[in-house]
Amino acid sequence: MTNSAIALFEGEDVRLIPNAEGALTTPSLVAITETGDILVGTPAKRQAITNPDYTIRSAKxxxxxxxxITRGTVRLxxxxxxxxxxxxxxxxVEAYVGRPLGAAMLTVPANFGLDQRAAxxxxxxxxxxxxxxVINEPTAAAMTDGLGQDADNALTVLIFDLGGGTLDVSLIEVSDGVVEVxxxxGENRLGGDDWDRRIVQHLLRRVWDRYRTDLAENAEAMQRLQAAAETAKIELSSARTTTITLPYLTTSEGAPVHVEETLTRREFESMTxxxxxxxxxPVERxxxxxxxxxxxLDQVILTGGATRMPAIGxxxxxxxxxxxPYRGxxxxxxxxxxxxQSGVLAGGHKxxxxxxxxxxxxxxxxSDGRMAKVIERNTTIPAKGGKVCVTNARHQTTLVVHILxxxxxRASDNRSLAVLELTGLPRHPEGTPLAEVTFDIDANGILHVEAKELRGADSAAAFTGRSCSxxxxxxxxxxxxxxxRSPRWQSLRALLPGVQPAPVQPPGS
Structure with a gap:
């Protein structure tokens, strides 16, 4: 999240809303000052060099x-x-239009996890x-491109979105007014900032070679190096060479430390x-x-500031x-x-x-340590699916549902999202279908899970109707x-279920 922006859909048009400084984008920076004040956006960016330890970037x-992060009594x-x-x-936006903002569409990297979306x-x-x-950023970009297409002309579009901190790739079909992902x-740890850091590392080595001075622990010098690296990267998108000039970064043995380096596009592409x-x-996947x-493919669209680098194209x-690729x-x-998309949901664009x-x-x-998939990757949302859980032990009265x-x-190679314990179940023989687990993922990518006891055909009198969610x-x-990660998990693992192939309840449920 290098920058943030907001826009309104009014009538048939989209209006980008300027911030208090008159810009259409707001730096996604927040800072804690020495006095405990919190600065957001441009004010935070202005003081980033002098307050690098308490200026937060890439929070998403x-x-x-x-x-x-904590400074004094302020914790964020x-x-x-x-x-x-x-x-x-x-x-x-409220200051600009003079009325409250009721609701908004939010965009996230396509590879964002469920807990990140919920956060x-x-x-x-x-x-x-x-x-x-909540919609994926490449999907939002496709809305911009797709609405202008001839409804009779079906298109298959690859959108490559490389921002400051994340890479998102989406395959989208646009046809008859439907934008279908x-x-x-993608990668949540790859973006233009990584290219900047390579230039910073190059400059740090040059300073060491010349002055035998390590600037890595000098926060103010590092801020200047990072800003210069970003500028150099941008310049090399249109020029073959750039000169990085940073006077008086620090002192070494009483003498000033300067940086004056010429960097060619070929050198930059080699080091990255x-x-x-x-x-x-991610593209091939x-x-x-x-x-x-x-x-x-009918079209390849590049979006995100880092895609301006010629090597990406x-x-x-x-x-x-x-x-x-199309960069327009x-x-x-x-x-x-x-x-x-907000206009579509509001009925303003049908x-x-x-x-x-x-x-x-x-x-x-x-129970065998594997992951049973309930909703497959790239399933259209909202979506719902389930599994019937089978007891793994004789007289089992608790089922543990480990959501991944x-x-x-292997389950241990995936990410833990939640653990449910369905307790107080009637005693049954091993291998009894005892509960159904339902996954319900809404249009925002938020996952709701319910574990519910099944009414067994052979033991209706023992049914308790237990559930948890x-x-x-x-x-x-x-x-x-x-x-x-705790010692308790070893005992709970014995209560993990087997699953039936399909989420079908047994007769009499």
Missing amino acids: LKLGTDWS TAEDVAEHILRRLRED LVEAADRAGIRAWR KATS RDLLERCRG ALRDAGIRQSD ALMSTITDGRQ LIPEGIVTGAAL DTFLLDVCSASLGLET EGERE TTVNRSTTADATALV
Whole structure:
């Protein structure tokens, strides 16, 4: 989240809303000052060099984790940081239009986990914004592109979105006013910032070679190096060489330390070749998941500031059999697409329908340590599915449901989302279908899970009607992760169920 923006759908048009400084984007930065004040956006960016330790960037990547930062009496979690940014956006739009903001579409990286989506919705609610729907960023970009297409011309579009901190890839079909996501993929730890860091590392080595001075622990110098690296990366998108000049970074043995380096595009591409290759995997995976060949693509769209690097365009052309990517999508294409989708849901634009997907498979752990998938990756949402759980031990009265997210066969290789304990069940022989677990993922990608006792055909009198449920969020994920790592988990594993092949209740239920 390098920058944030907000737009309104009015009539048939989208209007981008400027912030208090008159800009259409707000830096996604939050800072804690020495006096305990909290700065958001441009004010936070202005003081970032002098207050680097307490200026928070890329907070969205920390959503759903236990990350926090404390200065004096002020403590901020990732959700707190997101709340401050979203509140600032809400205040800007309300000041501009002169009325309250009722609800909003929120966009997230396509590869965001369920707990991260839930954390963002919670932050929005605390900021006074009702999350109307959460959609994937490449899908929002497709709305911007798709609404302008001829309804009679079906298109298969690959959208490659490389921002400051994340990479998202989506395969989308646009036809007869329907924007349907066929597959999505990405990396939540790969973005333009990684290319910047390679330049910073290069400059740190040059300073060491010349001055025998290590600047890595000098916060102010590192801030200047990072800002210069970003500028150099941008310049190398249009020029073959750039000069990085940073006078008086620090002193060494009483003498000033300066940086004056010429960096060529060839050198830059050489030092970042492995990062470029990491972009290949998500593209190939999305094509494979969608069952689409490169030759079937009608259009390749690049969006996100980091895609301006020429090497990205060359890579995409290579992957897609020489197809030249399209860079004409406006920089604000994602927020514009989100506003267009809000118009669709409000009935203001009736000619377009959006079908999004879940980005990862969802399932539960079975008694043999495997993951039984309930909702497959790239299933259109909202979606619902279930499994009938079978007792693993004789006279078992408790079923433990370990909810997972991921693609690996072994449960331990996937991500824990929540643990449910369905207790007080009647005693049954081993192998009895005793409960049904239902997964319900809504249009926002929020997962609701219910475990409910089944009424057995041979023991109607023993039926108790027990059930338990949860909604996956940061808290359930943290609790599940801690439980799975604790000694208690070894005893609970004996209560994990087997599953039947299909979510079908037995007769008499």
